[in-house]
Amino acid sequence: MKRLAGFLILMICIILPLSAATGVQGKKDYDTLVYAMNTEPARLDPQNDALLNTMLVNKQIYNTLVVKNPETGEIEPSLAKSWKWANDKTLLVTLRDDVFFHNGDKLTAEDVLYTLRRFPKGKATGSLFASFDSENSRVVDAAHIEIKLKETYGPALNMLTSMKAAIVSKKYCENTPEAKLNREPVGTGPFKFVSWVSGDRITLKRNDNYWGDKPSYSNLIMRVITDATARSIEVETGGVDIIDTLNGKDIDRLEAGVKNVKLYTVPGYKIHYITFNEKDPILSKEKVRLAFAHAINMQAVIKVAFGSSAIPATSSMATTIFGYKKEGFYELKPEYSKQLLAEAGYPNGFSTDIILPDVSYNIRLGEAMQAMLSQVGIKINIKIVDAATWQTMNREGKAMLSINNLTADTGDPDHSYTNLYGKSNMLSVKSTDAVVNSLLDKGRTELNEAKRKAIYGELQDYMFKHAIWIHMSEPIISFATRSYVQNFVPDAGVQVDLSKITIAH
Numbered sequence: 111m112k113r114l115a116g117f118l119i120l121m122i123c124i125i126l127p128l129s130a131a132t133g134v135q136g137k138k139d140y141d142t143l144v145y146a147m148n149t150e151p152a153r154l155d156p157q158n159d160a161l162l163n164t165m166l167v168n169k170q171i172y173n174t175l176v177v178k179n180p181e182t183g184e185i186e187p188s189l190a191k192s193w194k195w196a197n198d199k200t201l202l203v204t205l206r207d208d209v210f211f212h213n214g215d216k217l218t219a220e221d222v223l224y225t226l227r228r229f230p231k232g233k234a235t236g237s238l239f240a241s242f243d244s245e246n247s248r249v250v251d252a253a254h255i256e257i258k259l260k261e262t263y264g265p266a267l268n269m270l271t272s273m274k275a276a277i278v279s280k281k282y283c284e285n286t287p288e289a290k291l292n293r294e295p296v297g298t299g300p301f302k303f304v305s306w307v308s309g310d311r312i313t314l315k316r317n318d319n320y321w322g323d324k325p326s327y328s329n330l331i332m333r334v335i336t337d338a339t340a341r342s343i344e345v346e347t348g349g350v351d352i353i354d355t356l357n358g359k360d361i362d363r364l365e366a367g368v369k370n371v372k373l374y375t376v377p378g379y380k381i382h383y384i385t386f387n388e389k390d391p392i393l394s395k396e397k398v399r400l401a402f403a404h405a406i407n408m409q410a411v412i413k414v415a416f417g418s419s420a421i422p423a424t425s426s427m428a429t430t431i432f433g434y435k436k437e438g439f440y441e442l443k444p445e446y447s448k449q450l451l452a453e454a455g456y457p458n459g460f461s462t463d464i465i466l467p468d469v470s471y472n473i474r475l476g477e478a479m480q481a482m483l484s485q486v487g488i489k490i491n492i493k494i495v496d497a498a499t500w501q502t503m504n505r506e507g508k509a510m511l512s513i514n515n516l517t518a519d520t521g522d523p524d525h526s527y528t529n530l531y532g533k534s535n536m537l538s539v540k541s542t543d544a545v546v547n548s549l550l551d552k553g554r555t556e557l558n559e560a561k562r563k564a565i566y567g568e569l570q571d572y573m574f575k576h577a578i579w580i581h582m583s584e585p586i587i588s589f590a591t592r593s594y595v596q597n598f599v600p601d602a603g604v605q606v607d608l609s610k611i612t613i614a615h
Contacts, residue, residue, distance in 0.1 A: 137348070137351070137592070137594055137613060139329075140327070140613050140615055141327050141328045141329060142327060142328070142329040142330075142331060143327055143329070143330050143331070143351050143352070143595075143608060143611060143613065144331045144333060144349075144350040144351045144352070145330070145331070145332050145333065145350065145351065145352045145353075145354075145606075145608060146333045146334075146335045146341045146344055146345070146350040146352070146353045146354075147163045147166060147167075147332055147333070147334060147335070147354060147355075148163070148335070148336055148338065148341065148354065148355045148469070149161065149162075149163050149334070149336060149469065149497050150163065150308070150309060150334045151163050151164035151167055151312075152164065152292075152497070152498035152501075153291075153292030153293070154167060154168060154171065154292060154293065154294075154295040154303070154306075154312075155278075155291060155292050155295070156168050156172055156234070156273055156274055156275070156276035156278065157225070157228045157229065157231075157232030157233075157234055157235045157274060157278070158232050158233045158234055158235075158292075159233070159234055160233070160234040160274065160501065160516075161497060161498070161501065162517055162603075162604050162605075163604075165273040165274070165519070165603075165605050166332075166604060166605050166606065167312055167314075167332055168273050168276055168295070168297070169273055169299075169605045169606070169607060169608075170299055170300060170301040170314055170330060170332075170607075170608055170609065171212075171295050171297040171299045171301055171302070171303060171314065172273065172276035172277065172278070172295070172297035172298065172299045173188050173189050173209075173276065173277060173297065173298045173299050174188055174189065174270060174271055174272070174273065174275050174276050174277065175188060175189050175190040175193075175203060175222070175270050175275070175277065176188055176190050176193070176267060176270050176271055177271055178268070178271045178520070178521070180599060180601070183521070185267045185268070185271065187206075189205060189206055189209060189217065189222075189277055189298065190203045190204065190205060190206075191204050191205060191206045191207075192204045193267075196256075198259075198262045198557075199243075199258060199259040199260075199261070199262060199263075200256060200257070200258055200259070201256070201257040201258075201259070201266065201267075202250075202254065202255075202256055202257075203222070203254065203255050203256075203257060204253060204254055205217065205218070205219060205222065205253045205254070205255070206321060207253055208321050209298050209321045210298065210319055210321070211279045211282065211296050211297065211298055212296045212297060212298070212302040212303070212317060213279070213282060213296050215279055215281055215282070217277070217298055218249075218252045218253070219249040219250065219251065219252055219253065219254060219255040220249055220252075220280050221277055221278065221279055221280045222255050222277055223244075223247060223248070223249050223255060223280075224278070224280035224283065224284075225275070225276075225277045225278050225280075226242060226244040226247050226257065227244045227245070227247075228278070228283075229242055229244055229275075230244060232274075233505065233535065234274050235274050235275075236534075236535040237528045237529065237531055237533060237534040237535050237536065238269060238272070238274060238525065238528045239269060239274075239275070240260075240531070240533055241259055241260050241261055241263040241266070241554060242257070242258075242259060242260070242263075242266075242269075243258035243259055243260045244258075246258040261554075261555050262555045262557060263554055263555060264524075264554065264555070264556060264557050264562060265520065265522040265524045265525065265554065268520040268521070268522045268525070269520055269522070269524075269525065271519075271520055272519055272520050272525070273519070273605060276297065277297075277298065278296075278297070279296050279297075282296045293306055294306075298321070299317065299320070299609075300316070300317055300320050300322065300323075300324065300325050300609035301314035301315065301316060301317055301325065301330050301608075301609065302314060302315050302316075302317045309334060310333065310334060311331055311332060311333045311334065312331075312332040313329070313330075313331050313332075314329070314330040314331075314332070315328060315329055315330075316328045316329070316330075322609075323609070323610075324609075325608075325609045325610075325611075326611070326612045326613070327611075327612075327613055330608060333350060335350075335353075336468075336469075337470075338355060338356060338357040338360060338470065339357065339359075339360060341353040341354075341355075341356070342356060342357075342360040342363075342364070342590065345371060345590045345591070345592060346368055346371055348370075348592060351591060351592050351594075351595055351613075352589060352590070352591045352592075352595060352598065352606075352608075353589065353590050353591075354587075354588065354589050354604055354606075355419075355587075355588065355604070356373075356419060356588040356589075356590060357416075357417065357419055357470070357471070358416050358417020358418035358419040358420075359417055359418075361373065361375070361417070361418045361419055361586075361588055362417070362418050364590060370592060370593045371590055371591070371592065371593065372590065372591050372592075372593055372595075372598075373588065373589075373590050374588065374589040374590070374591070374598070374600040375586050375587065375588045375589075375600075376586075376587045376600045376601075376602050377428070377429060377430050377584075377586065377587070377602060378428060378430065378517070378584065378585045378586065378587040378602050378603075378604075379428055379430055379431065379517050379518045379519055379521060379526075379602045379603050380428055380515045380516055380517040380518065380526075380584075380585065381423040381425075381426070381427065381428050381515065381581055381582065381583065381584045381585075382420075382423070382472075382475065382513055382514070382515045382581075382582040382583045382584075382585070383423070383426065383513070383514060383515070383579040383580060383581045383582055384402065384479075384511070384512075384513055384514075384579065384580040384582060385504075385509075385511070385512050385513070385514045385538060385539045385579060386398075386399055386510075386511060387507060387509060387510045387511070387537075387538045387539075388540075388541060388542060389507060389510075389537075390462075390510040390511075392454075392456070392460055392462065393462065393510055393511055395454045396576055396577065397450040397451070397453055397454040398450070398451065398454050398456070399576075399577035399578075399580070400440075400447075400450050400577045401447040401448075401450040401451045401454070401486065401488070402447075402483065402488065402577070402580060403440040403577045403580050404440050404441060404442065404443045404444070404446050404447045404450070405442075405444055405447040405482055405483050405485065405486045405488065406440075406442070406479055406482050406483065406580070407442045407482060408422055408439055408440070408580075408582060409422045409439065410478070411475060411478040411479060411482070411582070412582065412583045414474060414478045415471050415474035415475040415478055415583070416471055416474075416583060416585070418586070419471075419585060419586055419588060420471075420583040420584060420585045420586055421583065421584050421586065422439065422582070422583060422584070423581035423582055423583055423584040424436045424437055424438055424439070424581070424584075425437045425570050425574070425581060426527075426569075426570055426573045426574065426578070426579050426581050427518070427523060427526040427527070427566075427570070428518070428526070428584050429584065430521065430602060431518055431521060431522070431523050431526050432521060432522060432523055432562075432563070432566075433523045433553075433562065433563045433565075433566035433567065434570075435566070435567040435570045435571070437570055437571070437574040437581075438574075440577075440580070444485055444486050447486040448486050448487065451486065451487060451488070456487070458487060459486065459487020459488050459489065460487070460488065460489070461488075461489040461490075461491065462488075462489075462490055462491070462510060462511050463490070463491045463492075463493050463510065463511065464476055464479075464480075464490045464491070464492055464493065464511045464512060464513070465493050465495060465500060465503055465504075465508075465509040465510075465511070465512045466492060466493065466494055466495075466500065466512065466513060467494075467495065467496065467497040467500035467501075468494050468495065468496050468497065468500075469497065472513055473492070473494060475513055475582065475583070476490070476492045476513065477492065480492060490511065500512070503538065504536050504537070504538040504539055505535055505536055505537065505538075506537060506538075507537030507538050508538065509538040510538070512538060512539075513582065514529065514536075514539055516528060516529055517603045517604065518603075519601075519602075519603030519605055521602075523553060523562075523566045524550070524553060524554045527550060527569070530546065530550065530578070530579070531547065531550050532546075532547045532550075541578055543576075543578065545572055546569065546572065546573070546578060549565055549566075549568055549569040549572065550569065552565045553565040553566050553569065587600065587601070587602055587603075587604055589606070593614075594613055594614040594615075595611060595613065595614075596611065596612045596613065596614050597610050597611050597612050598611055
């Protein structure tokens, strides 16, 4: 969409050549690209896993109906050859007729309808696609589908660019046990699944029957290296070709100059924020939430946790999202926090658990918060779980206090606030606050850009005033590549299209 172009232009990468050397260091296997990611996907099912690295891997395996041009923000064709709006609630889509799934089955409108009907039940899609009326959508013929909406919904096409909307095979899904479906995906994308060694790597192979431009190399290996410094060492020594999610120290060091490595940084689509489960009798109180907010020196916390890899967030959504409004920071006032706690009925403070994923920066955030909150009488006990368990606990409402994030890869505010919505399936994160939900409803159904921006500005004001969330950090998305990696385009959502890369000899 044109309205996003200005924001997306900001995301054009800062490419920093890290050596004055003119030669290109060789590579042993020019037909294989190795990418190191920071966590392992839980399952490679687009509609049932929202982890960032799941979407990264799925980006190589699947296609969506439409895609967004990274430079202009315009919606462009992918599996959908063309589309038109019959009315505000009906989208007519014409599919390409030359697309085949990796198992040889031809893509038809039945597959698209089947995918749409997975949205309401999907663990990753139930909230994001709540405005899509999948039950009343219908197949016109093999190449045409009519997609219905429950209401006028401005971000509809934008949402269909998300990898959570990747089109799956009806036949394969209906005839494959869930365990195999999660581990052996079949898509229409540029790479086909080969194997998955848990805790180590996922191996993909070029799809030689791909309908689009075929990759220039045959093999793609997605390695799992959870330690950021270890990933940096691997790219510096040539053990891998590309890494993402560098820590602050490694960004600083690589920026200063490392031979045969390039650093890329872009503003991201997400923020980290503290969430309070509204079912918790203590944390649901506004004065308690505000006590948290005024007890934490957020700028200091972010510096400790991230160094140069993030900046303090200044609102409840990222600066790159349409409608962003700067709110600033909560003033550090420990004595006021104590006063608020006393007024809420906790003059001696209280103790609670915080659930965090086993990711180093989340742990550092938790530890820095822990020290500051203890000064006002709030004792938080840090509980570390793996990323999939953390996500499940938030979804099932078992996390009372946590640090959450969502990468709104569509660049749309409705996507950014998906987990906040009262109908969200993220039970630990959602809010049933009447004002919040009224503004969310108005924002998603408004088609006028100026009015929509004003609605989300009002929502950000309200969230800041009432500490619905406490915004923390806005990550700087970072990548490093070997110098022979060509045509690499960094992605603000960490969902790089690796099929476009060439390897210089």
